[in-house]
Amino acid sequence: MLTRARDDVGWPALVLLLLLALAPLAVTGVSEQGILVVAMIYAVGAVGLDVLTGYSGQFSFGQFVYFAIGAYVMAAVRIHAHWPWVPAIIAGVVAAALVAAVIGSLFVRLRFFGSAVGTFFLGAVAVDLISGARLSHWTGGSNGLAVLPVTIGANSLSEGDWLYYTVWIALAVSVALCLRYTKVRAGMAARVVKENEVVAAVLGVRVFREKVRAQALAGAVAGLGGCMLALDVGYLSPDTFGISQSIELFAIVAVGGTGSIVGPVLGAVFFFSLVNGFASTSASASQLLFSLVVLAVVVLFNRGLYDLVEQAVRKLFALRRAPAATGAPEGPKTARAGDAPVAPDEQPVPAATAEDRPRQAPAGPPLLVLESIGVDFGGVRALGGVDLSVARGEVHAVIGPNGAGKTTLLNCISGIQPATGRVVLDGDDVTALPVSVRRGRGISRTFQHPSLVADLTARQNVEVGAYATHNGSALLEMAGLPGTRRRDRVARERAVAALELLDFPASRWGVHAGELTMGEQKHIDIARALANEPKLLLLDEPTAGLGEEEIDAVAGAIEGVRRAGVTVVVIAHHVGFVRRIADRCTVLDFGRVLTSGTAGDVLSDDQVVDVFVGAGGKS
Numbered sequence: 001m002l003t004r005a006r007d008d009v010g011w012p013a014l015v016l017l018l019l020l021a022l023a024p025l026a027v028t029g030v031s032e033q034g035i036l037v038v039a040m041i042y043a044v045g046a047v048g049l050d051v052l053t054g055y056s057g058q059f060s061f062g063q064f065v066y067f068a069i070g071a072y073v074m075a076a077v078r079i080h081a082h083w084p085w086v087p088a089i090i091a092g093v094v095a096a097a098l099v100a101a102v103i104g105s106l107f108v109r110l111r112f113f114g115s116a117v118g119t120f121f122l123g124a125v126a127v128d129l130i131s132g133a134r135l136s137h138w139t140g141g142s143n144g145l146a147v148l149p150v151t152i153g154a155n156s157l158s159e160g161d162w163l164y165y166t167v168w169i170a171l172a173v174s175v176a177l178c179l180r181y182t183k184v185r186a187g188m189a190a191r192v193v194k195e196n197e198v199v200a201a202v203l204g205v206r207v208f209r210e211k212v213r214a215q216a217l218a219g220a221v222a223g224l225g226g227c228m229l230a231l232d233v234g235y236l237s238p239d240t241f242g243i244s245q246s247i248e249l250f251a252i253v254a255v256g257g258t259g260s261i262v263g264p265v266l267g268a269v270f271f272f273s274l275v276n277g278f279a280s281t282s283a284s285a286s287q288l289l290f291s292l293v294v295l296a297v298v299v300l301f302n303r304g305l306y307d308l309v310e311q312a313v314r315k316l317f318a319l320r321r322a323p324a325a326t327g328a329p330e331g332p333k334t335a336r337a338g339d340a341p342v343a344p345d346e347q348p349v350p351a352a353t354a355e356d357r358p359r360q361a362p363a364g365p366p367l368l369v370l371e372s373i374g375v376d377f378g379g380v381r382a383l384g385g386v387d388l389s390v391a392r393g394e395v396h397a398v399i400g401p402n403g404a405g406k407t408t409l410l411n412c413i414s415g416i417q418p419a420t421g422r423v424v425l426d427g428d429d430v431t432a433l434p435v436s437v438r439r440g441r442g443i444s445r446t447f448q449h450p451s452l453v454a455d456l457t458a459r460q461n462v463e464v465g466a467y468a469t470h471n472g473s474a475l476l477e478m479a480g481l482p483g484t485r486r487r488d489r490v491a492r493e494r495a496v497a498a499l500e501l502l503d504f505p506a507s508r509w510g511v512h513a514g515e516l517t518m519g520e521q522k523h524i525d526i527a528r529a530l531a532n533e534p535k536l537l538l539l540d541e542p543t544a545g546l547g548e549e550e551i552d553a554v555a556g557a558i559e560g561v562r563r564a565g566v567t568v569v570v571i572a573h574h575v576g577f578v579r580r581i582a583d584r585c586t587v588l589d590f591g592r593v594l595t596s597g598t599a600g601d602v603l604s605d606d607q608v609v610d611v612f613v614g615a616g617g618k619s
């Protein structure tokens with residue numbers, strides 16, 4: 001399923017920040033401005049939390065721990081080391097980022113429930129540490145810590161609008177950093193991680209590293225929020241950084257809209273306006289009303305306030321984009337996911353058939369050799385000693401009934417699934433190599449479900465697959481240094497080359513993947529795997545869920561791949577498709593090779609066709 005994380009929020013972010021910059025002209029009351037300051041402080045942390053949840057798919061109920069680290073480190077280095085306030089803020093931010101990276105690395109392997117429990121108790125431990133005697137020299141223990149007053153020139157930060165605009169700058173910096181992160185390689189890779197970790201790993205993304213990076217960024221931004229909170233309240237106590245604040249932060253992101261960066265800012269302003277609005281009612285009534293409104297927003301507008309505002313603005317200015325299907329690619333009619341697969345006897349007439357192709361495998365050593373590959377899942381023998389040889393440059397179809405072991409075989413070749421036996425690529429034994437190294441050696445693959453990032457364009461999705469490696473510093477990428485820009489340019493060129501090779505219409509390159517038809521998504525999935533210029537391309541049911549014209553288009557794309565000299569192993573369920581694209585064919589049944597040979601010979605065998613499509617399915 002394609003999940004949403006916005007990629008088009010630069011202008012809305014600018015407009016919202018401008019409105020907040022101008023707000024003191026309209027909101028002149030001291031307490032109202034105070035509410036806006038607190039809202040912006042929470043917004044700083046909330047955009048970081050949004051990077052964590054909305055863009056990298058992680059979860060945290062403990063972000064206020066990093067607020068606390070930022071605030072206490074800033075206050076402590078000013079008191080004990082006499083640092084000026086700006087370097088002290090930087091120290092607070094760096095400390096929060098480092099601790100977030102370390103703690104985050106412990107949490108990244110946890111699923112939702114584990115993360116929820118883990119981060120919740122992290123908050124409890126932090127409050128205990130802050131208020132306890134061990135760190136009291138730095139934190140003031142349960143007595144708290146006074147924050148030294150800040151002066152800017154002759155002015156105190158607490159006078160006039162100085163504090164307001166200091167917090168505004170912190171918010172603008174946080175929004176800019178987080179938006180920038182979502183646009184660079186590291187951010188795009190994290191978005192694939194959120195979509196599907198296995199797919200990300202196969203694309204060479206260091207899943208663990210990208211998750212920790214997102215944790216560190218969210219921690220840094222929360223640390224900045226903590227520094228602002230310290231400047232605002234002027235006094236730090238353990239109660240300032242409790243678990244309830246972390247949960248409020250989470251509510252702000254949910255109310256504003258995850259995966260939008262702007263949404264959490266909107267959510268924070270809404271949240272604290274609501275708090276202010278109910279302040280005059282009795283405490284219990286205000287708590288109830290407040291909770292009911294937040295609940296209503298979350299339940300009724302499950303994509304959050306930002307989505308609601310965006311839709312209203314689009315309607316107002318009639319800027320709504322054209323419906324997704326109207327821009328479908330020129331040429332073949334497209335079908336959507338869920339369309340019934342084409343029955344064998346409805347297959348389009350093949351452009352060229354297996355019988356037309358050479359009956360002998362090309363000379364020279366094979367590119368891929370599998371020796372006695374075996375996989376057991378508990379009591380289920382998925383593969384029982386499969387031998388296979390794939391010649392360089394051929395398209396080799398693996399066919400067989402459901403549960404025959406086809407996908408497991410591709411998983412063994414790509415390194416996702418450990419197996420007994422040997423996998424030899426281009427003469428090298430790669431059996432013991434992990435997925436990322438096999439990718440580096442030239443093995444790419446697609447999956448039955450494309451797992452594209454919905455709010456990245458078709459071309460951006462392909463670019464994620466085009467990086468030779470996903471190493472490198474996200475900070476340098478965000479700074480846009482020449483080395484990283486060169487690397488991005490190469491990835492872009494490779495992505496364009498892959499799209500052109502597959503004849504994917506240029507008019508659709510800029511369309512968000514969530515708006516592509518299923519056939520187009522399959523093309524983008526193939527292009528993404530091809531963009532790394534592999535020797536061996538593994539395609540897992542590229543025609544699943546497609547209509548006949550889309551199957552025809554995928555067949556055309558695979559023929560393009562063959563012409564480019566890439567060897568292909570493809571799982572397929574359609575006789576006509578296999579006839580058209582395959583040079584050779586291996587039939588699996590119950591995890592064993594039933595037969596293997598030229599596609600023409602294999603598909604003329606009645607027993608094979610019976611196993612493949614059921615008796616009478618031969619066409």
Ligand SMILES: Nc1ncnc2c1ncn2[C@@H]1O[C@H](COP(=O)(O)OP(=O)(O)OP(=O)(O)O)[C@@H](O)[C@H]1O
Pocket residue numbers: 377380381382400401402403404405406407408409
């Ligand atoms: N992770 C797993 N845990 C347990 N059993 C599994 C796992 N993956 C696959 N299997 C089992 O292994 C066997 C082979 O599955 P596999 O998905 O490789 O078959 P397939 O030929 O690709 O089927 P299909 O055409 O339906 O995708 C099946 O019996 C399946 O239930």
